[in-house]
Amino acid sequence: EIVMTQSPATLSVSPGERATLSCRASQSVSSDLAWYQQTLGQAPRLLIYSASTRATGIPARFSGSGSGTEFTLTISSLQSEDFAVYYCQQFNTWPLTFGGGTKVEIK
């Protein structure tokens, strides 16, 4: 199966600053990569799919890039509601697999 590795495990950022999260696949997944946000006690929420397409209702401060094995999620100016755990997921190959998550915390 394709192993997804996210880094860093924890990212400490001040409100208003930029956050850059990374996701690496053990083999190419083309652009078949999604990002989800999970706040404490809540279900995950789709942010980005096909590497760079924002899901319905997702603010423009969230952007995704990359293809093949290297992907990035950028939050341009962190708001209080953005402090959460972020997961990447590849949907190129069965079984569908997730990264271990990056926790974005307040600095």
Added chain:
Amino acid sequence: QVQLVQSGAEVKKPGASVKVSCKASRKTFTGYYVHWVRQAPGQGLEWMGWINPNSGATKYAQRFQARVTMTRDTSISTAYMELSRLRSDDTAVYYCARGLYGSGSFIFRIFDPWGQGTLVIVSS
């Protein structure tokens, strides 16, 4: 806006089975795949499989193949996930999630929206 509403928390003994339900709020239930994903306490997300509510076809992750059964009842817009021979490491929150709809043959493999989750505790 579609919502997925799951059944309540369960406590089971090792070796037992659990059946979790996921009810869609709209009549378009049969038009979208339903996936099941679990999350052990403090851990990441693990995909378990999907069901096509229209045909009843299923696909399971290999590690769950022998123990999981996904079904649906179209008359009440509800999907089910049953996990048998429970072990303590099956303790987790189980989520259903709808597959995205749109162009592209892989689009249904993206999860949106998600149910609220069902906590299953396996303990003797």
